[in-house]
Every structure is written in structure tokens, then in C-alpha cells.
Amino acid sequence: MPLRPPLPILAASLGAAVLLSAAAPRVEIRTQADYRLVISNGLPNHETGRFPNRNNPNPIVEMSHIFRMPLRPQVAPRPSPTGFAWFGVALNGVPFEPGTQEFWKEDRESGWNYEAMGGSSDLGIDLSLAHVQPNGAYHYHGSPKALLPLLGDESKGMLLIGWAADGFPLYAGRGYRDPADPKSGLKEMRPSYRLKAGPRPPEPQGPGGRHDGNFTEDYEYVAGLGDLDECNGRFGVTPEFPRGTYHYHATAAFPYVSRFWKGAPDITFQKQGPPAGSHPRKPRRPEDPRREGP
Secondary structure, three states: OOOOOOOOOOOOOOOOOOOOOOOOEEEEEEEEEEEEEEOOOOOOOOOOOOOOOOOOOOOOOOOEEEEEEOOOOOOOEEEOOOOOOOOOEEEEEOOOOOOOOOOOHHHHHOOOOOOOOOOOOOOOOOOEEEEEEOOOOOEEOOOOOOOOOHHHOOOOOOOOOEEEOOOOOEEEEEEEEEOOEEEEEEEEOOOOOOEEEOOOOOOOOOOEOOOOOOOOEEEOOOOOOOOOOOEEEEEEOOOOOOOOOOEOOOOOOOOOOEEEEEEEEOHHOOOOOOOOOOEEEEOOOOOOOOOOOO
């Protein structure tokens, strides 16, 4: 299937990461044998927020992203959690990361993971629902608002915005009212997640308080509650797949970008962690009223 890369083709081999200065965004999307390859330097082709900022001390750095995914993805026997891997990659070569590596009391074993866009935590997210990892990787936590107009008009049809690590396509928030009928009109896709009822466990078992979306664990999946399944996707026809395929949506509400893969993810979406000397982010204290602008 032919694609039109939204950025200049990357012609040279990719070297080590360097600090962003006058570097230009570059991406190449091509097929090789049974795979689709997305090779990029990870720099967004749109305006971003200020990085570093009060809540995210990391500057955007040119990266060496090489992602691979199957051209003919298959649904796995059961969904697999994304963990701390990249979920997928946008058509401009910037990756999606649904989760964060910030935890209650900075304890990864606590079971309470801060949400990038939830509750009282502020991790320096910009208007494209993106921020920067300690190693300088700019990445999206939701639908990349500044990228969408560069890809097309979402009001006129389903808008392909990227590919998941398992090879299935990722679309913006709108899909067909009838997933089998492209003439049925468009509607905003509704996830099937909701906030849990009742309080969280009190200390020391948990942070206490009500389930307000500050933590991933504040949400629960309810089959049939919305239009999408637990992977924030569904089967149906799309402009690129008129015979139908499983596909994901980036939604306006939790989980924003899926926390599960429907198929088997490629190993190239696993991350290696931040380099030595990098500066980790910390969630803002709930009583801090500051907000970081774009």
C-alpha cells in the first residue's frame, strides 16, 4: 500500500543521538520483505511546547528510531500489555507511549502508576499531548493535535495517524458509525473504560482518596460501554483497508492510546532506557497550582 511520508526522506544512515539545534525532521516509511519500516530522527514536524519546562526538565534530542512491524498482522490469542514499550509510531516518525514511568512514592512496585494526562500530576505535556523522556525522545501520549492537520481533514474521513507495534493501523478519534459501512458517516469513538467507584486503598497499601484519573489503576474496562474494545480498537473497514481490518483509535478520553496490543508487537518497539546522567521527571505535588503552557 503506497504511503506519502509527511516529511523529507531520510537518506543517510542514522548515528548517535545529538542535541536538537538546526536539525530537520526526517522520516522514511518503506516496506521490506514482510515488514513495514519506519526510520526517523524522532523530531516532530510541527510546533511543540517549551522543553525543558518546569515539569519536564528534558530538551528534545534528535534520535535514531528504526521501527519494524509486520505487513500482515495477526490477532493474538489474547491481548498483551504494552508495559514501558513504545505502543507504535506516528507517520511523522514520532513514537507513541501510552504509559509513564512515574509511580506513587517513586516506587515501581507500588502498583500505582501516574497518568500523563490525569488528575493532579503535571508531566509537562504540550498541546499535542506529548513531552520528552529523560533521553530526549519526544513522544505522544494521545492524539497528536498539531500533527493531524498536516495529515488530512478528519471531518471528511477516517484519518490514519500511525502504526502500532503489531502492525495494525492507528487512526485519529473518528470512525464510521457502522464499522462495516464507510457511507454510514463519522462519529467520535468512545472508549469502554470508566473511573472505578469507591476510594483507593489508604496508605500504606495505596495513595488513598477517590479514583480521579491521577493513576492508571483508577480506571476499569467495561465491555460494551463504548465503541471500542479493551485495546481501544475494533474490526471494520477503513479508507486504507476497504476489505476491513482490526484497527486502533487514539481517543479523547482514557486510555487515549491503547495500553494493550491486539497482535504480537515487534521487538524494535522495546526501549533501552535513559542514558547515564539524564534527569528523571517527577509528578507535581497535588497542591501545586501551576500549569505549564504550550
